[in-house]
Amino acid sequence: MDTYLLQIFNGISVSSIFMLAALGLAITFGLMKIINMAHGEFIMIGAYAAYMVQNFFSQYLPASFFNFYFFAAIPASFLLAGVLGWILERLVIRHLYGRSLDSLLATWGVSLILQQLARSIFGAPNVDVKSPDWLNGAFLVHPGLQLPYKRLFIMLMVIACMVVIYYLMYRSNYGRKIRAVMQNRAMAASLGINTRRIDAYTFAFGSGLAGIAGCALTLLGSIGPTLGTNYIVDTFMVVVLGGVGSLWGTIAGGFLIGTGNTTLEFLTDATLGKVLVFTLVILFLQWRPKGLFTIHSRSLDE
Amino acid sequence: METVLNVDKLQAYYGESIILKDINLKVQEGHIVCLLGRNGVGKSTFLKSIMGLVRTPSGSILFQNKELINKPTYFRARAGIGYVPQGRDIFPQMTVEENLQLGLEVNNGNGNISPEIYELFPILKEMLTRKGGNLSGGQQQQLAIARALVAHPKLLLLDEPTEGIQPSIIQDIGRVILQLKKEGYTILIVEQYLEFILNIADEYYVMDKGNIVAQGLVSSMDQEDIKSKIAI
Ligand SMILES: Nc1ncnc2c1ncn2[C@@H]1O[C@H](COP(=O)(O)OP(=O)(O)O)[C@@H](O)[C@H]1O
């Protein structure tokens, strides 16, 4: 039982990272109908940003500072991924609005370019990011069930991000504009909203969220140029299961995939577990093609 | 008197099919101008071309003597054009209050919703926290007009405000338009319901198959002739 609880806990913690990446993907897809295959690479970019911040701290700052590098790494990952996302939107994405298939191919090409770029800069082998000392160790629930601090920290970090996203989307002027553009682009523009600018900022924001997800992943293992490809399938699954364009759906989808993955892997084995989850998601989508939460939006129906 | 809107030789297309062939239309400051015509002749397309929502490869749209034809939609809204589309286009997932606040976006979201809006549409005040999508058709229409008025547009475009709405609310909307006229608003209103505009509008235009086929002052209008031109 304890092993199972620990597995579930770990599963939710990992899937909370997907949730973050998936939210970025869901927002950009909901807004622009762009299927961004390069989204995973922004996870990778965020991870390397954390790696660079770590190197900077260990080389240039007194050793006593090292324990705090992670607090600098989080915003650095967000900013680097966000800025690169913004550039990608300006250079490529904005020429692809409304062309889902073209956007699929073009962003796939972009993802390969970004991977190659990472290989050229950081080398092909994986690199390690050393976690700060205070994250090593575990919270003792009772002998037999210890929750690793790293995983707890990741969950807290994701919850904090969710709260920020919620306020941004539902309590700020900017969020109101994004939702207006999502629900009815033509009407939003007719009310004076510069929809193109909203698109660019939102794309950058979604990429930044993927960056934070990448930063969190550095706590769980070594990172490499193909980090993003390992996670993009799960991320897409979360988005599709949750219902495209729905934030609550994305959160629910993340939980379901996380617990489902671990439960089935626990009952069977890693490979079979993945296959089963994948099959279940496909069956579910046969029954509800629009996912768990559908938003009734004319712009999405078109 | 200043000409607020001056449309000249305007053409509009959906894809490759031409919808508006050669439209000339003027709206003077403080006037209420009505555009009449059968279903499918291009009235809504005309309002959309003023907003920049359809392709208009040739012609001119002067708004307060400034050319708008190549400007993006949001720029036109910010220049002072308020638009109430035929389908109302309320944001269904947002509350009434949020819908109204979006009306302030022409000023980057600055400013407040003036109490006058709730005096014109008392029903909205009671519904501020309801989702736009849960309102009745008539309430959505009032919300759409209110949303356009929040920023005090220099020109208000109304597309069939009486369509599919119960008679009592049609009367309310008629009263609101007369009130706006008293306050000096300039309005271009698309209608098929002739009686509704008779005591509201100053001038009329009749559109057929993408062209203007009649125009004049409502006071000297030959009602039977116009009726035959817009009857189905
Ligand atoms: N989104 C669209 N795509 C293609 N054709 C359209 C579209 N909307 C309207 N039309 C066509 O344009 C013509 C004019 O439509 P519209 O301007 O809505 O007419 P009205 O408002 O006078 O009833 C009609 O023939 C209609 O079928």
Ligand SMILES: [Mg+2]
């Ligand atoms: Mg129409």
